[in-house]
Amino acid sequence: MTVTVERDGRVVRRQRSRTDRPRRPHSSYALFLLPGVLAFLAVIVVPFLMNTGVSFTDWQGVGSPKWSGLANYRELMDDSEFWASFRHSLFMVVAMAAVPTVLGLVLAAALFDFVGKHFGTKVAAVLRACFYLPQVLPIAVAGIVWSWILAPDNGSLNALLKAVGLGSLQRDWLGDPDLALYSVMGVMVWVQIGFPLVVFMAGLQRVDPQLYEAAELDGAGWWRRFGHITLPQIRPEIYVVLLWCTIAALKVFGAVYVLTKGGPGGATDVPSYFSFTTFFEKTQVGYGAAISTVLTVIILVLALIGLKLQTRAEDAEEGLRA
Amino acid sequence: MSTTRRRAVATAAVALAGSLLLASCGGSDSGSSDGKTLKLWHYEGPDSAMGVAWNEAIKEFEAKHPGVKVKFEEKGFEQIQKTAPMVLNSNDAPDIMEYNKGNATAGLLSKQGLLTDLTAEATQRGWDKKLSAGVRTTSQYDTGGVMGSGKWYGVPNYAEYTMVFYNKDLFKQYGIAEPTTLDQLTAAMDTFVSKGITPLANAGAEYMAQQYLYQLALSKADRSWVDKYELYKGKTDFHDAAWTYAATTFADWVKKGYISKKSTSLKAEDAGVSFIQGKSPILFSGSWWYGRFQTENKFDWGTFLWPGSNLTLGSGGNLWVVPKGAKNKDLAYDFIDITMSQKIQNLLGNKGGVPVGADTAAITDPKAKTLIADFNTLSGKDGLAFYPDWPVAGFYDVLVSETQKLITGSEKPDAYLSALQTAYDKGAPKT
Numbered sequence: 073m074t075v076t077v078e079r080d081g082r083v084v085r086r087q088r089s090r091t092d093r094p095r096r097p098h099s100s101y102a103l104f105l106l107p108g109v110l111a112f113l114a115v116i117v118v119p120f121l122m123n124t125g126v127s128f129t130d131w132q133g134v135g136s137p138k139w140s141g142l143a144n145y146r147e148l149m150d151d152s153e154f155w156a157s158f159r160h161s162l163f164m165v166v167a168m169a170a171v172p173t174v175l176g177l178v179l180a181a182a183l184f185d186f187v188g189k190h191f192g193t194k195v196a197a198v199l200r201a202c203f204y205l206p207q208v209l210p211i212a213v214a215g216i217v218w219s220w221i222l223a224p225d226n227g228s229l230n231a232l233l234k235a236v237g238l239g240s241l242q243r244d245w246l247g248d249p250d251l252a253l254y255s256v257m258g259v260m261v262w263v264q265i266g267f268p269l270v271v272f273m274a275g276l277q278r279v280d281p282q283l284y285e286a287a288e289l290d291g292a293g294w295w296r297r298f299g300h301i302t303l304p305q306i307r308p309e310i311y312v313v314l315l316w317c318t319i320a321a322l323k324v325f326g327a328v329y330v331l332t333k334g335g336p337g338g339a340t341d342v343p344s345y346f347s348f349t350t351f352f353e354k355t356q357v358g359y360g361a362a363i364s365t366v367l368t369v370i371i372l373v374l375a376l377i378g379l380k381l382q383t384r385a386e387d388a389e390e391g392l393r394a
Numbered sequence: 395m396s397t398t399r400r401r402a403v404a405t406a407a408v409a410l411a412g413s414l415l416l417a418s419c420g421g422s423d424s425g426s427s428d429g430k431t432l433k434l435w436h437y438e439g440p441d442s443a444m445g446v447a448w449n450e451a452i453k454e455f456e457a458k459h460p461g462v463k464v465k466f467e468e469k470g471f472e473q474i475q476k477t478a479p480m481v482l483n484s485n486d487a488p489d490i491m492e493y494n495k496g497n498a499t500a501g502l503l504s505k506q507g508l509l510t511d512l513t514a515e516a517t518q519r520g521w522d523k524k525l526s527a528g529v530r531t532t533s534q535y536d537t538g539g540v541m542g543s544g545k546w547y548g549v550p551n552y553a554e555y556t557m558v559f560y561n562k563d564l565f566k567q568y569g570i571a572e573p574t575t576l577d578q579l580t581a582a583m584d585t586f587v588s589k590g591i592t593p594l595a596n597a598g599a600e601y602m603a604q605q606y607l608y609q610l611a612l613s614k615a616d617r618s619w620v621d622k623y624e625l626y627k628g629k630t631d632f633h634d635a636a637w638t639y640a641a642t643t644f645a646d647w648v649k650k651g652y653i654s655k656k657s658t659s660l661k662a663e664d665a666g667v668s669f670i671q672g673k674s675p676i677l678f679s680g681s682w683w684y685g686r687f688q689t690e691n692k693f694d695w696g697t698f699l700w701p702g703s704n705l706t707l708g709s710g711g712n713l714w715v716v717p718k719g720a721k722n723k724d725l726a727y728d729f730i731d732i733t734m735s736q737k738i739q740n741l742l743g744n745k746g747g748v749p750v751g752a753d754t755a756a757i758t759d760p761k762a763k764t765l766i767a768d769f770n771t772l773s774g775k776d777g778l779a780f781y782p783d784w785p786v787a788g789f790y791d792v793l794v795s796e797t798q799k800l801i802t803g804s805e806k807p808d809a810y811l812s813a814l815q816t817a818y819d820k821g822a823p824k825t
Contacts, residue, residue, distance in 0.1 A: 135505075135507075247655075248658070334791075335598075337802065354791070
C-alpha cells in the first residue's frame with residue numbers, strides 16, 4: 073500500500089510500513105505465539121547458533137573444543153571435495169526442482185484439462201494419487217527399492233532391457249562414475265514429480281474456466297492456452313514449488329545415503345552428506361559444522377531471494393490488475 | 395479479554411513453552427546408583443553367536459546377583475557409533491556398553507577421559523592372561539588414544555579374522571582342488587573366468603574391496619610394517635613394495651575378471667548373498683559371516699586362510715567398556731567376568747563365534763572346530779593385522795571411495811596410493 077507524505081516541501085510516495093497499520097484490537101492473542109516462538113528458538117535458532125559457534129573450533133565431538141577462528145572456513149574454500157559436492161547439488165536442483173516443475177506443469181494441465189474432461193475427475197484424481205505416491209514413501213524404502221531396480225547384475229532395469237532386446241544398453245547404473253549422478257537424478261525426478269503436480273492441480277482449480285472457454289472460442293489450441301492462460305494464472309504456485317524444491321535439492325541427503333553413499337569415488341557426494349561424513353565418520357566436528365553453516369546460509373539466502381522475487385511478481389501483478 | 399483471563403492464558407502459555415524448552419533440553423534420567431540395576435547396551439543381533447552368548451551371560455549374572463536386574467537395551471551399531479561421545483558425556487550413560495575398537499573409536503573416548511581405566515580389574519581377575527597379544531592390542535590405549543599400550547579401557551570376549559570362504563561344490567564341478575598357494579588360487583580363478591564365472595564376490599561400496607586390497611598388501615608385509623601403519627611406529631609409505639603390489643594386483647585382478655567391474659556399487663550384503671546363492675565361488679571376508687553361511691548355504695563349503703601370507707585382517711572383537719560416569723561399575727566388572735567364563739565362551743564357540751577363552755574339547759560342531767583351530771594358528775603366529783581403516787578417523791570412507799575408482803579404472807594404482815597417502819598423513823598423529 074502506498075501513501076503520500078510531504079517531506080522537505082516535496083510530495084513523496086512511500087510504502088506504508090507495518091508500524092503505520094492501525095493496532096489490532098486483539099493484540100493479546102500474540103501470546104498464543106509464544107510457545108511456537110520458544111520452540112522455534114529451542115529447536116532451530118539455538119542449535120543453529122551453537123553449530124555456528126562450533127564451526128569456529130577444532131573439535132572432535134568430545135572433550136574441550138579448541139578455538140580456531142576462521143580456519144575451518146579457509147579450509148573449506150580450498151576443499152575441492154566440498155566444491156565438487158556443491159556442483160552435484162546444482163544437478164540435484166535440476167532433478168528435484170527444474171525438471172519436476174516443468175513435467176508437473178504439463179502433467180497437471182493434461183490431467184486437469186484433458187483427462188478430467190474426457191475421462192472424469194475421478195480418473196484424474198486416481199492418476200494424481202499415483203504420481204504422488206513416491207512422496208508418501210519413506211525415502212529409505214524408495215532408495216532400497218531403486219537400488220534393487222538399478223542393481224548391475226540382477227536389477228530389474230537391466231533385466232528389462234535384456235528382455236526387450238536392448239541388452240547393449242545394460243549399465244552399472246549406480247556404480248559407473250559417469251552415470252551414477254544421472255541415475256540418482258532420475259530417481260529424484262520420480263520422487264519429486266508428485267509434489268508440483270498436486271500443487272499445480274490445486275492451483276488450476278481456481279482459474280476461471282471462462283478464460284479457457286473464451287480462448288477456445290477464439291481458436292487457441294491446447295499449448296497456446298497452456299502458455300497464455302495456465303502458466304500466468306498459476307505463477308504463484310510455480311514460485312512456491314520452485315523455491316520449495318530448490319531448498320529440498322540443496323539439502324538432499326537420504327537418497328544419496330541409501331543409494332550410493334556419495335560414491336562411486338565421490339561422484340554423487342552432496343554437501344549434506346559430505347557434512348555428515350565429516351562430522352560423524354571423520355569426527356571433524358568443527359569442520360562439519362562449518363560445512364552445514366555455509367549450507368544453511370546459502371539456503372537461507374536463496375529462500376529470501378526467492379521470496380523477494382515472488383513478492384515482487386505478485387505486487388507487479390496486483391499493480392497490473394489495479 | 396479480561397485481565398484475569400489474559401493472565402491465565404499467559405501463565406498457561408509460559409508453562410507450556412517452558413515445558414517444551416525443558417523437554418528439548420532433555421530431561422535425562424539421572425541413572426540408577428542403587429546397586430540393584432545393571433544398565434547394559436550392546437548391538438549384537440539376538441541370533442548371532444555373540445547375541446546368544448551375552449543373553450546367557452545376562453541370565454547367569456542375574457542368578458549370581460539375586461535382587462539385581464539387568465536393564466538391557468539393544469542398540470544399533472551406527473546408533474552407538476554416532477552418539478557414544480554425547481551419551482557418555484550425559485547422565486544417561488549405561489553401566490556397561492559394547493563399543494567399537496580402534497584409535498578413532500575407543501581410543502578417542504579414552505583420550506577424552508570418558509572411559510573407566512580397567513587395568514586393575516584386568517590384572518586382578520586374570521583377563522590379561524586370557525587374551526593373546528594380538529587380541530589384547532585393542533584393549534589398551536596410551537594417553538594419545540593410540541592402541542597397543544597403556545591402560546586397559548576395554549575387554550573383548552571374542553575375536554574375528556578374515557579367511558577365504560569357498561564353494562566346494564563349484565570347485566569340484568570344475569575340477570579344482572582347494573588352493574594352498576597363491577598361484578593355485580590364481581589358477582583356480584582363471585578356470586572360473588574361462589567358464590564365464592566371476593570368481594571373487596566383492597562389494598565396492600563397503601568394506602569388502604578394501605579388505606582384498608589390504609590382504610594383498612599384508613601378504614608382502616611383516617609385523618613391523620603393520621605396527622608402522624596401525625600404531626604409527628614409523629613412517630608409512632603407500633608407495634612401498636607391499637602397497638604397490640596390492641594396488642597393482644587388485645587393478646590387474648579387475649582387468650582379468652577375477653573381480654567384477656560392476657561390483658563398485660555393491661554392498662557387503664550383496665556379495666554375501668551372491669556367495670550364498672552359489673553365484674560367486676569365492677568370498678574373502680571375516681568370521682562374522684560364518685554363522686550365517688552355516689545356516690543359509692545350501693552347498694558344501696569350506697574355508698582356508700589366505701595362502702602365502704603370515705598376516706591377515708583380524709583383531710579382538712568389539713569391546714566391553716565401562717563409561718567413566720557408570721553408576722554400578724562393580725556390577726559391570728562382574729558381568730565382564732561372566733562373559734569371560736568358560737561356559738559362556740564355549741557357548742559362543744559352538745554358535746559360530748571365535749571365543750578367546752574356550753575349552754577346545756567342549757566345542758562340538760566340526761566347522762566351529764576348524765574356525766577356532768584356524769584362529770589359534772593365526773593367533774599363535776601373531777598374525778592378526780587389524781583393519782585398513784583403523785589408523786585414521788574417516789579413512790574408511792576414503793578407502794571405499796578410492797578403491798571404487800580403482801575398480802572402475804578411473805584412477806591408476808599410483809594415483810590411488812598417493813590419494814591414500816594424503817588422507818593418511820592428514821589424519822595420523824604427527825610424530
